[in-house]
Amino acid sequence: MSEKLSFNNRVVVITGAGGGLGKVYALAYASRGARVVVNDLGGTLGGSGHNSRAADLVVNEIKKAGGLAVANYDSVNENGERIIETAIKEFGRVDVLINNAGILRDVSFAKMTEREFASVVDVHLTGGYKLSRAAWPYMRSQKFGRIINTASPAGLFGNFGQANYSAAKMGLVGLAETLAKEGAKYNINVNSIAPLARSRMTENVLPPHILKQLGPEKIVPLVLYLTHESTKVSNSIFELAAGFFGQLRWERSSGQIFKPDPKTYTPESILCKWKDITDFKDKPFNKTQHPDQLSDYNDLIAKAKKLPSNDQGLVKINSLRDKVVIITGAGGGLGKSHALWFARYGAKVVVNDIKNPFSVVEEINKLYGEGTAISDTHDVVTEAQSIIDTATEKFKRVDILVNNAGILRDRSFLKMKDEEWFAVLKVHLFSTFALSKAVWPIFTKQKSGFIINTTSTSGIYGNFGQANYAAAKAAILGFSRTIALEGAKRGIIVNVIAPHAETAMTKTIFSETELSNHFDASQVSPLVVLLASEELQRYASKKVTGQLFEVGGGWCGQTRWQRSTGYVSVKETIEPEEIEENWNHVTDFGGSTINPSSTEESSMAILQSVQKAHSSKEPNDGVFKYTTKDCILYNLGLGCTSKELKYTYENDPNFQVLPSFAVIPFMQATATLSMDNLVDNFNYAMLLHGEQYFKLCTPKLPSNGTLKTVAKPLQVLDKNGRAALVVGGFETYDTKTKKLIAYNEGSFFIRGAHVPQKKQITDGDRAKFAIQRFDAPSEKAPDFEIEISTNKDQAALYRLSGDFNPLHIDPTLAKAVKFPAPILHGLCTLGVSAKALFEHYGPYEELKVRFTNVVFPGDTLKVKAWKQGEVVIFQTIDMTKNVVVLDNAAIKLSQAKSKL
Ligand SMILES: CCCCCCCCCCCCCC(=O)CC(=O)SCCNC(=O)CCNC(=O)[C@H](O)C(C)(C)COP(=O)(O)OP(=O)(O)OC[C@H]1O[C@@H](n2cnc3c(N)ncnc32)[C@H](O)[C@@H]1OP(=O)(O)O
Numbered sequence: 001m002s003e004k005l006s007f008n009n010r011v012v013v014i015t016g017a018g019g020g021l022g023k024v025y026a027l028a029y030a031s032r033g034a035r036v037v038v039n040d041l042g043g044t045l046g047g048s049g050h051n052s053r054a055a056d057l058v059v060n061e062i063k064k065a066g067g068l069a070v071a072n073y074d075s076v077n078e079n080g081e082r083i084i085e086t087a088i089k090e091f092g093r094v095d096v097l098i099n100n101a102g103i104l105r106d107v108s109f110a111k112m113t114e115r116e117f118a119s120v121v122d123v124h125l126t127g128g129y130k131l132s133r134a135a136w137p138y139m140r141s142q143k144f145g146r147i148i149n150t151a152s153p154a155g156l157f158g159n160f161g162q163a164n165y166s167a168a169k170m171g172l173v174g175l176a177e178t179l180a181k182e183g184a185k186y187n188i189n190v191n192s193i194a195p196l197a198r199s200r201m202t203e204n205v206l207p208p209h210i211l212k213q214l215g216p217e218k219i220v221p222l223v224l225y226l227t228h229e230s231t232k233v234s235n236s237i238f239e240l241a242a243g244f245f246g247q248l249r250w251e252r253s254s255g256q257i258f259k260p261d262p263k264t265y266t267p268e269s270i271l272c273k274w275k276d277i278t279d280f281k282d283k284p285f286n287k288t289q290h291p292d293q294l295s296d297y298n299d300l301i302a303k304a305k306k307l308p309s310n311d312q313g314l315v316k317i318n319s320l321r322d323k324v325v326i327i328t329g330a331g332g333g334l335g336k337s338h339a340l341w342f343a344r345y346g347a348k349v350v351v352n353d354i355k356n357p358f359s360v361v362e363e364i365n366k367l368y369g370e371g372t373a374i375s376d377t378h379d380v381v382t383e384a385q386s387i388i389d390t391a392t393e394k395f396k397r398v399d400i401l402v403n404n405a406g407i408l409r410d411r412s413f414l415k416m417k418d419e420e421w422f423a424v425l426k427v428h429l430f431s432t433f434a435l436s437k438a439v440w441p442i443f444t445k446q447k448s449g450f451i452i453n454t455t456s457t458s459g460i461y462g463n464f465g466q467a468n469y470a471a472a473k474a475a476i477l478g479f480s481r482t483i484a485l486e487g488a489k490r491g492i493i494v495n496v497i498a499p500h501a502e503t504a505m506t507k508t509i510f511s512e513t514e515l516s517n518h519f520d521a522s523q524v525s526p527l528v529v530l531l532a533s534e535e536l537q538r539y540a541s542k543k544v545t546g547q548l549f550e551v552g553g554g555w556c557g558q559t560r561w562q563r564s565t566g567y568v569s570v571k572e573t574i575e576p577e578e579i580e581e582n583w584n585h586v587t588d589f590g591g592s593t594i595n596p597s598s599t600e601e602s603s604m605a606i607l608q609s610v611q612k613a614h615s616s617k618e619p620n621d622g623v624f625k626y627t628t629k630d631c632i633l634y635n636l637g638l639g640c641t642s643k644e645l646k647y648t649y650e651n652d653p654n655f656q657v658l659p660s661f662a663v664i665p666f667m668q669a670t671a672t673l674s675m676d677n678l679v680d681n682f683n684y685a686m687l688l689h690g691e692q693y694f695k696l697c698t699p700k701l702p703s704n705g706t707l708k709t710v711a712k713p714l715q716v717l718d719k720n721g722r723a724a725l726v727v728g729g730f731e732t733y734d735t736k737t738k739k740l741i742a743y744n745e746g747s748f749f750i751r752g753a754h755v756p757q758k759k760q761i762t763d764g765d766r767a768k769f770a771i772q773r774f775d776a777p778s779e780k781a782p783d784f785e786i787e788i789s790t791n792k793d794q795a796a797l798y799r800l801s802g803d804f805n806p807l808h809i810d811p812t813l814a815k816a817v818k819f820p821a822p823i824l825h826g827l828c829t830l831g832v833s834a835k836a837l838f839e840h841y842g843p844y845e846e847l848k849v850r851f852t853n854v855v856f857p858g859d860t861l862k863v864k865a866w867k868q869g870e871v872v873i874f875q876t877i878d879m880t881k882n883v884v885v886l887d888n889a890a891i892k893l894s895q896a897k898s899k900l
């Protein structure tokens, strides 16, 4: 057991510590000897009002427990420096800063006001800046500091109704990454956390049984560990909830290089290589990376220049013709290049720039005809609507918005002035909000629109001397992910680029050598044009929205999150020492990692990991003990009733186990297949049961006993790097007689997973019947069909036979994975259909099905069957939804006692 992590003599400042997470932090630090500044404005969740009571109560509780604490009631964003002054005045130093204070102003983007956006950014992001800025000189001079920025899954992945909050929270990540780089040589560690916990923030968005698992005390141990003097971790991001602790890192695809010549490096050339940009597979010229800085563009452009002319593919980009595009900051640099490229593709261009858009307009109109481009000199910060008005007055519409305008106010954090902070946030972040907001109703009305926002590798990875710029650019990423979510059903596409090019701006950041390859802005614009095209949406394998692309020098790559396997503590009380002992698991990227792309997916995966950890407290060895009660419960789960005593009454002379009960020991043993070890990026929440086959190896299944099922992977296949197919063979033995009584083959499709070559299994022996194709002869009338009503509670009952996946009972979790309601188990639909066939055709010895759609409890099913010799092909249709739910399905009748 590690030595207890003490905070004796340390001074810890926690903002927003009057309740929720901040309060539990304050109590924990004080209990370990820290002197604590408990700051809290004491306002409402929405940030109005103030009240000293919240902070005072926490201080009193600390003092009552023998600790040392002082209250502070200042607002982090209005006078955050006074909070640090309190620490200095009362305790003489500041060692640890937890930027925790926060408010919510959740509202759909369509309705979000500038004030609702600004107020949330001010408290979270500017509050975090103010506190860090005030503490920085002290931490530097004492050569010790620990800072935690509290981000959120909403910032990392986006979340409906939180465009403001997502911006603020991702901005804190960009700020933390930069401070980590600037603080490294002064032993100032800066990390971000993205927690999920029960508090007044979440109590109205998550159901009680989920909130019950999300105790705020389960967040504390990581925060304590990260801020302890012995911990050297910095510039890292962690997701945690319910006892799960995982690390997030950027994952950048190897991408694709293109000869950087303006003739053939075109949107078309990128489109025909789109798969290579987004496949996250190593390439000869580059590998998938997990970086904390931008690509080696010099290396990439050197390779790109050696390439032959780029293949234009078969698709011509025509959808930009006569479209109207607004490009901000287009008087020079990247914006100018974008304007020229859009005009080249037939678009009408509004060239906005506060300085001089006129020369660009003149150049475009000379090249492409008078009236192709018009100038606009409005300020993106204060006149967003006027910029849109310029477009609608002149061209009567807007189709594409490219938020490109920007400024720099680079300064080491120690010297950064508030006005430099605010100026950069206003031009980059607030203007992106304002312009996106101004076009939103237009795009909504026309049910289409494209927004391309501009972040930066400084925003993704942080950059020395750019705390303001990194925060603003990271915030744009969080903002974009949320409006992409909210725009989806409005036909609005939103993507983000992180460009690398030589412009007036970057000449101040990159050295001559770094830019000596002359990274022309025209090597960025083709991707921007493609991201604004309908052709990309049409020809890409999946919708391209809410994505992040790094681009420059003839290279395009995609960047996404990757989360480590993580560590789950099943203890009621989790101490930081336990985190320290399991740090290798928290930060393990060698096992089954995932690439979460939404808050729900990420949260679901966390809860599944927690559930798995708790359930594997009792090791699953494939042993299944059962009695007649289990058989009856299974039969009831298939809809059997007391009118069918042979299925529901153990003393009925004909009491029997339905043949499909053979899937139950299989179900119990699926965990022993350890799919998370068979594939990479396994996420239980993304698993679909594709097919099921079973063979009865005994005339009648016993109605009680102890069975043992042994699982073996038969096939583990990669599906274009976007999914995995796992087929497992499951032999079920009677432990008393040692006889094989049933054999199952289950096929599972895991979206988002992938299988590297070395893990692939292709040669497993499959049962012949399992791989045989059985197409319903739909041109022929079935020789048997029957309608079966399921009931609303059928999934609630069937799950008691062993499949407790909350997807079948919990409306919140069902919604989290995009189902309108909990769904019926596929194996239940199989059992219901198999019972009908058993009763009509008699005993069978093999069965196989493919699950083709979901059934909702209460739906009516129709089973159609066609007998062909000893085989009965069947199909099950959900009559309520009018979809086939079981297909490629058949039973093989037993030789003995067939009814027909
Ligand atoms: C653990 C497993 C569970 C996984 C789920 C995890 C989800 C939890 C996410 C929390 C992540 C962040 C945690 C954190 O950092 C602390 C917090 O922030 S906690 C608070 C988190 N807040 C939210 O999740 C927002 C919840 N949503 C809402 O509060 C309301 O939906 C909202 C305020 C956004 C409604 O806004 P409003 O403008 O009032 O919209 P309307 O109701 O008028 O509807 C307009 C329009 O939008 C549609 N709509 C509304 N909400 C949603 C939605 N959540 N998803 C999809 N669509 C939505 C609505 O139907 C209307 O559509 P029309 O077509 O225009 O009619």
Ligand SMILES: NC(=O)C1=CN([C@@H]2O[C@H](COP(=O)(O)OP(=O)(O)OC[C@H]3O[C@@H](n4cnc5c(N)ncnc54)[C@H](O)[C@@H]3O)[C@@H](O)[C@H]2O)C=CC1
Residues within 6 Å of the ligand: 015, 016, 017, 018, 019, 020, 021, 022, 039, 040, 041, 042, 043, 044, 045, 047, 054, 074, 075, 076, 077, 099, 100, 101, 102, 103, 123, 124, 127, 150, 151, 152, 153, 194, 195, 196, 197, 198, 199, 200, 201, 202
């Ligand atoms: N609860 C959760 O699941 C998650 C919370 N977070 C973040 O964790 C932090 C703590 O949140 P919770 O404890 O859940 O909510 P909370 O609302 O209980 O705590 C936030 C505290 O900040 C205080 N505060 C608000 N504005 C302030 C200001 N201007 N100056 C000083 N104090 C101010 C509030 O009075 C409140 O006590 C917040 O930053 C939140 O965004 C992030 C992800 C998830």
